Amino acid sequence: MKSGIKKLNMWQVLAFAILALFLMFVVYPIGLILYKSILMQDGSISFSYFGKFFSKKFYWSTLVNSFKVTIASTLVSAVLGLIMAYVLRSVQIRGSKYLNILIVISYLSPPFIGAYAWVQLLGRNGFITRILNSMFNVQLGGIYGFSGIVLVFSLQSFPLVYMYVSGALKNLDNSLNEAAESLGCSVFQRVTRVIVPLVTPTLLASSLLVFMRVFSDFGTPMLIGEGYKTFPVLLYSQFMGEVSTDDHYAAALCVIVIGITLILFFLQKYIGNKLTYSMSALKPMQAEKATGIRNILAHAFVYLVVLVAVLPQLTVISTSFMETKGASYTGQFTLENYKNILMPKNISTITNTYLFGLAAILLVVVLGVLVSYLTVRKRSFLTSILDTLTMFPYIIPGSVLGISFLYAFNRKPLLLSGTAIIIIISLCIRRMPYTIRSSTAIIGQISPSIEEAAISLGATERKTFLKIMVPMMMAGVLSGAIMSWITLISELSSSIILYTSKTQTLTVAIYAEVIRSNFGNAAAYSTILTFTSVLSLLLFFKVSGNNDISV
Incomplete structure (x- = not known):
């Protein structure tokens, strides 16, 4: 007797898994914000907070x-x-x-x-x-x-x-x-x-x-x-x-x-x-x-x-190479600003930026390629929902995403606030839509007949994806990943809400130093961020083989 339950294939399992991630890290936090906006201190439901704003x-x-x-x-x-x-x-x-x-x-x-x-x-x-x-x-x-x-x-x-x-x-x-x-x-x-x-x-x-x-x-x-x-x-x-x-x-x-x-x-x-x-x-x-x-x-x-x-x-x-007294520059050349930011207690700000950025960009590339492939090659009602959900972080401002993350992950069993994980996830979620869109465009340029030919020769779908599709996409995906990396390390709006003293990044450090009027340190941090962006952009031109960045 044949079972009426259709067995899930690898792509459907992947789609469900990625959908679960977005439900957890996008839908749940935003839903919590919607609920909290109408929840009064006494537990009743009211729209009085909106009335307070407009009144x-x-x-x-x-x-x-x-x-x-x-x-x-x-x-x-x-x-x-x-x-x-x-x-x-x-x-x-x-x-x-x-x-x-x-x-x-x-x-x-x-x-x-x-x-x-x-x-x-x-x-x-x-x-x-x-x-x-x-x-x-x-x-x-x-x-x-x-x-x-x-x-x-x-x-x-x-x-x-x-x-x-x-x-x-x-x-x-x-x-x-x-x-x-x-x-x-x-x-x-x-x-x-x-x-x-x-x-x-x-x-x-x-x-x-x-x-x-x-x-x-x-x-x-x-x-x-x-x-x-x-x-x-x-x-x-x-x-x-x-x-x-x-x-x-x-x-x-x-x-x-x-x-x-x-x-x-x-x-x-x-x-x-x-x-x-x-x-x-x-x-x-x-x-x-x-x-x-x-x-x-x-x-x-x-x-x-x-x-x-x-x-x-x-x-x-x-x-960044000028001496400062208080909030003013003396005009004298100095390396003191760089000595300050490279002290053991401050160097973690720079390393955090690169480590968090690299971890986030790896997640962005892997998930971005999988989502784009599922939405282009494995179209279904499930992948259509996934395609819509992945665009939500593009719409939501970073500060709102940061606040929603603190609401959602500030207690057990998902106690992530104050950790590096929550910043990495926020960076990944924020920048993933750009990589998904660029990867989708690349897949659209690859004829499905190439995959069909490989399968007809005995290759499995998984092997066809890993051995044929991924290598053909890689140049374009890497170019998009480098551009995502540049914007990712410059993220402030969500990071400044989620950071702690142990997870501070360059952008947060620059902002904090400016607020404290430590302009020399702020300039040194900014210079490191600027040169990182310039080197990344040159790498993008090298990988893409094109000096024209018009869209």
Whole structure:
């Protein structure tokens, strides 16, 4: 008699196992936040915490401030990224290969490091501020507040728009541009009537990514916002502040953030599905050698933007070798800052960053490859659920994920708070969606007939996957893993909530040193992080065999 129960195969078991992991480390913590947001201190259910937020201007004004900052930063980033992409794609700029690398480096650096560096330059006692004050006999107030936050976010975020739009322009058929020129359109008319409409879907999609990144960042407004308080700062202070903390109210704020980011995510999906289109570049846009004033203006604009974008990194590196007295630099050369951070009690911060990052990236690669293979080659209702769940960490801000982890894993039998494991898992969960998406694209380019041929020759599915699919995917997966590694070691928002004195990472150490006004140590830590990112980026170019990082 045959049993009616269908035997599970290896892939179904893997799908169930990975699904169980995501249910435990994504669904359960977020579900706990939702429950805690409506749970009163006496155990009753109520929405009063949401009423508290929307009834007091002190609270809801932070949400308005966040939208003001985010909208302004997104608009500036979109315009700047579009212009930079067009100029570098249409005009031959000397050293464009290296300029492209510098633009990417400026994006990979954490925003709060840019904020700290701009304080050194344009703060009340900043280098540039002192020069301007002495030259014009004025007393400038510094970079603090709305304008400073927008400046830092815009310079940090325009490279993302640049990379996306540059990729779109690479696939643009230049015959359309030439046709417009033959009909008498000026350069400005061709750009506004032909180029911009064609890249608008990509521009909007990348702008939404910038919007989500800026909206959820708290490090920059915390450092230079001063009286201009944003929503992520309110969330952090409610959960981690020294006074007036309220876990349940913080949970309600997390739910509001999740709701807003979900709306933005579905808006991005709508734009991606409805407005994007494919184009075959029969005659791709080629950078042409410009002459006269056009050539001068193009070079001047590109060089100036790149210089301003990488100025924070240059400032951090140079000040790391300067002697400090209190919060000021004496201008004297010293290695004391590096001696301080390389002391036995501080060196663990650096080793933690690399060890946690390597452990997380190994998990990201293994799980990312398995999830992408299951969702592409083994499609089913189960893998569809898995595909949706793996995108959730992409939507959820890091601070919300950190708070949810503390709620979920702060007691037995899953007592993980305060350990290295919880930080590694949070880093893995946060960065996995990027690797899954890149791996999915790679698998889509490999014909299923290759696997079918191997199986027809007697190979098992497991052997086919390990001996054929994995090696064919490896170059692309490694490239994606290196880029994930760069963003992973720069993670602050979740790490600063989950860390302890024994699990502190570079980003947390930099933030802590800036808060304490130990700018020399902060600069030394930042320089190590910057050089790690640069070396990783060069490794990415070596592995991928491509110096063009356009998306």
